[in-house]
Amino acid sequence: MSSGLDSTANTATDFPDLPSEVRAFRARHPEVRYVDLLCLDIPGHFYGKRYPIDMLEKVAAGSPLKLPQNAVLLGAQGGLFPIGDYCFSDGDPDAVRRLIPGTLKPVTWEQQPLGQMLITTDGTPAPIEFEPREVLARVLQRLARRGIHPVVAFELEFYLFDRALKDGLPQCPRDSLTGDADNQPNMHMERLSRFGDVLRDMVDTANLQGVDANVISAELGPGQFEINFGHCDDGLRAADWAALFCRSTRGVALKYGYRASFMSKPYLQAPGSGMHVHVSLYDAAGSNLLAAGGQRPLRHAVAGCLALLPHCMPIFAANHNAFRRYGAMVNAASRASWGFEDRDACIRIPESDPGNLRIEHRLAGADANPYLVLAAILCGMEQGLDAKQEPIAPLNEDRSSGIDFPTDMLSAVTAMRHHPAAKQALGEEFVMVYCENKRQDHLAFMQEVSAREYRWFL
Structure with a gap:
């Protein structure tokens, strides 16, 4: 699609697939041992996990990536509230996340070499209805x-x-x-x-x-x-x-x-x-x-x-x-x-x-x-x-x-x-x-x- 505005090219990644993106990142940044996998919760804070980069390559190749579903529901100070059947009545189940292509980048503001990459439930077989990125994805679709x-x-x-x-x-x-x-x-x-x-x-x-x-x-x-x-x-x-x-x-x-x-x-x-x-x-x-x-x-x-x-x-x-x-x-x-x-x-x-x-x-x-x-x-x-x-x-x-x-x-x-x-x-x-x-x-x-x-x- 073209537009009258100076639009940024709509390309998710320069790589044909996620494994090649991770391998290219490792080749450019051999000093990086860990990558922060990040997702935005309801108050607008990032939650996630810090993954060893060799494990990230396995996730990119298809190994499941799961985090607690209710992490999306964290309050402004990080606590959980009873909301409907969530948090304290549902057993705190895991939900599958996926890596977002093109977002694996080096972190330059930390003292140790790190990478970071965005993750989401949108585009998975069972997206979380109240994950903010999934809400926007549904509107755009x-x-x-x-x-x-x-x-x-x-x-x-x-x-x-x-x-x-x-x-x-x-x-x-x-x-x-x-x-x-x-x-x-x-x-x-x-x-x-x-x-x-x-x-x-x-x-x-x-x-x-x-x-x-x-x-x-x-x-x-x-x-x-x-x-x-x-x-x-x-x-x-x-x-x-x-x-x-x-x-x-x-x-x-x-x-x-x-x-x-x-x-x-x-x-x-x-x-x-x-x-x-x-x-x-x-x-x-x-x-x-x-x-x-x-x-x-x-x-x-x-x-x-x-x-x-x-x-x-x-x-x-x-x-x-x-x-x-x-x-x-x-x-x-x-x-x-x-x-x-x-x-x-x-x-x-x-x-x-x-x-x-x-x-x-x-x-x-x-x-x-x-x-x-x-x-x-x-x-x-x-x-x-x-x-x-x-x-x-x-x-x-x-x-x-x-x-x-x-x-x-x-x-x-x-x-x-x-x-x-x-x-x-x-x-x-x-x-x-x-x-x-x-x-x-x-x-x-x-x-x-x-x-x-x-x-x-x-």
Whole structure:
């Protein structure tokens, strides 16, 4: 498939099969003895196993690779919650995983030589319904059967902090040139120079992982930056890139004496960090479906995204902190809205020619699960194309235009858990499991008396 965008070639690997990929890796990296096999859980953390590389070659040749099914259900702190018949009533069964071709790469940020490779249950005889990558795979397969082919690009904002915490709180990073703390919110170019070494290494390391990371921007917050990825005509690979980038970026930051965090709102007085997702839809001939008929499909897709958005908030705001980002400072919407070239809108339509026409979905926090964020966006666009309804007025015409969405986790879970369109689009079993995971995580988070409560009420 071709598209008007500068799409990355949709090739999973340069090797004819998995065994040849592993053998070639061993030939290039004879010092590597272990490979981390990684899969993203519901909160967006990697779980997996560290395999000796000779055992990996056996897996690549067809030996079974099994991990506990319920590892996908881990909470934000790694614990398990009773969810339906899972976790404490099912005997914790294993589930088969498969290696994802083209993802075996060297790890350069650890002290010892390592490799890493992504694994998944999608494409296996019995995929886990609530594994995030499998959820996205089902959505993409459904669109493909309809002749719809997304092209996707992620943009991720993040903060750098000093490696040392002060009383458990983050400190602004000190640049390597002057030793001064980067505590002045601005977007000045010299900040890219002062932190140039670590930022350049982040991009180079991501590229080594196969991630098409490219443009670097200094953002408004102290120590805040954004790195963009190229447009990719494989939605699964685009989400893989976002997940892998977060892992390698944290590792590279530690090498330079920093912490990198994708936390949605680390400072109340500074902008939050978002996950911005650009999405176009093409047919098999490479024509932009959103641009047809005077851009009516674009408006329908926007209307569908706005209608589904209030019922997918636990995906876009994946934790208690993420809800702090909305309505605060600049470029952070407090209602579901859209607009042309308007960064205050949840859905921005960047200026472009018809071949590159796309939506930029700006609502998700940077610490959201990229597979699930993309799945929710695509479901909204799909439902909009089917319903063929016009959206509410854009912010360019009416600054008060918008649709309310839940602004706390428990309300958001309720709105998602019982919404028929969300269950139909994302899978009823997934919605049940995901909402209960988020509800339990939120309740566990609340089981601590904060210092502020003592100051207010003691």
